[in-house]
Amino acid sequence: MFARDIMTKELITVSPETTVDQAAKIMSEKNISGLPVIDEDNRIMGIVTEGDLLGKHKKIDPPGYIEFLGGIIFTESQDEYFEQLQKYVATKVVQLMSTDVVTVTPDTPVEELPTLMDQKEIKRVLVTEKGKLIGIVSRADVIRALS
Numbered sequence: 001m002f003a004r005d006i007m008t009k010e011l012i013t014v015s016p017e018t019t020v021d022q023a024a025k026i027m028s029e030k031n032i033s034g035l036p037v038i039d040e041d042n043r044i045m046g047i048v049t050e051g052d053l054l055g056k057h058k059k060i061d062p063p064g065y066i067e068f069l070g071g072i073i074f075t076e077s078q079d080e081y082f083e084q085l086q087k088y089v090a091t092k093v094v095q096l097m098s099t100d101v102v103t104v105t106p107d108t109p110v111e112e113l114p115t116l117m118d119q120k121e122i123k124r125v126l127v128t129e130k131g132k133l134i135g136i137v138s139r140a141d142v143i144r145a146l147s
Contacts, residue, residue: 004106006145007127007135013038016045016094023048023093034124037097042132046097060084103128113142
């Protein structure tokens with residue numbers, strides 16, 4: 001059995017200009033946990049997930065600092081803080097989506113998917129052919145196929 005045999009082919013996707021509120025509404029209404037973000041040529045730009053939406057609403061703690069001789073010295077990296085801040089103010093999917101998307105081909109054996117999902121700590125993989133999105137396989141799909 002291969003990814004093509006268990007993938008969902010009727011895809012629900014969004015464009016990078018979809019608002020965060022629209023994406024949340026789609027996920028809620030369709031009872032799905034992630035939406036591929038594609039361009040006009042059906043090429044994957046990223047994915048927006050429940051985790052991304054939750055991250056937008058989590059409390060943001062500024063980096064620690066100490067005052068020394070009239071100056072401020074940060075005791076931890078500011079990069080993570082600014083990344084969280086950018087997600088907090090995001091209004092479009094393109095500002096919130098994850099761009100590190102894991103893809104497989106239609107010929108990927110189903111038996112390889114649990115290891116891949118575990119190693120990458122993801123809940124779904126996108127199935128591509130010739131650089132274009134053709135399906136999605138969730139953990140639930142894999143469990144059904146293996147049981």
